[in-house]
Amino acid sequence: MEGAHGNLSSAELAELAALADGSLPRAKRAAVAVAVERSADLRELLDEQRVAVAAVRALDAPAPASLRARLEATPRATERRRARALRVGAALAATALLALALLPGGQPGAPTVLEAAALADRGANASAPRGDRRRPDRLDARVAGVPFPAYGPQLGWRAAGTRSDELSGRVTRTVFYERRGRQASYTIVSGDALVWPPGAQRMRRAGVTFRVAEHGSRTIVSWLREGHTCVLSSDDVARRQLLMLAAWKGVGTVSS
């Protein structure tokens, strides 16, 4: 197998690599998959790619506390540089990496995740949004450019209705999903992060940090997408499944 890829063009190698990590465009997948199915050599090459991808994605080494402490120990110099950068209008994201890492979730005075989750109690007041024609993993509904997922085709959860509200001046929209008599509501709130529920458990899935809280009979999962808060909650869906729905990325771009 050492030279098994010798007959493949660089474009074909790239497609195999992309198939293995899930980034190959849908339109190309079928052709590559057929070729792989027909060739034991290609299957072996693809397996190797997948083994490596899985091994790397399994790496779970967070930055140690000692490193965070070392970085946090230089705030004054950072502040000076940041002030200078701001004077010239530069927004250096990496500066904020140090400064904002210390902030708790949500700004003081912001609405809370619990308030957002409570919007679901009001029920749907409009029909379910349709699917996005160009992106089957999305609904044709969004808040501040953040689309709602279309779980239906893959996971069996269908959008059953929607409602729009305003929460402390923020635009919000909730889509209600149903599956086998169970319901989950997905709310997106525009603007800065909401205040997390006290005692919310922090969990990570697929590279995203989620806050999970129980409030009465309701399980609430909240996280950020493109800076806007998403709240997925349900009275009768298990926390694990809610997390799975929250972390679902469709073809790779919904939940990042």
Added chain:
Amino acid sequence: MASRGPPAGGGPDPERLPDLLDRLYRSAWALCGSPHEAEDLVQETMTRVLARPRLLRRDSELPYLMRALRNTYLTGLRTASRRPRVVELPPEESATLRSSLAEPEAALEQRATFDAIAALPEEFRAALVAVDVLGLTYREAARALRTREATIASRLFRARQRLARSLGEPHGSGLPVSPTEPVEESREVTKPRRSHQRRGWRARTET
């Protein structure tokens, strides 16, 4: 390739920042093969980044950090080659692996993965770190490493292949190459072949 990078526009997202630091740290570890050196590398990278503030779009911050990390790493290599080599002991390093206490076997596997990545030729390793560890798209990785997207894909393919084979070996060790082995550029990016020379699925499909 589908976009897997950070979304464009908007200000810095506080929620992403700890995650950015985690990814940067894993990338540093994979690049240099040592958790302790990775800490130093991340700190030095951040110091350099902060010393030269510049306007960054949100979708360009990760590629920028990747480039800064790699440049800092390569500069450190050159500097280190001029002074006595420090041999790293293997003490509490696995303590930085989240699974080390609860699942020592998993921690060992992860350690082996980091070691295997660190043993890849530098350019293969950089491509793999940029895409698979840091999470850049192929395009972003190409920008960060100042090369072509096709080159990134080709290097990534070969890096993964070597990594898989290394991990599949009994002791997870021996890559038959040195970390500094030059990459065979001539085989990396091949010009489009004439149709009668092609034997891949594209050619087969066409015939």
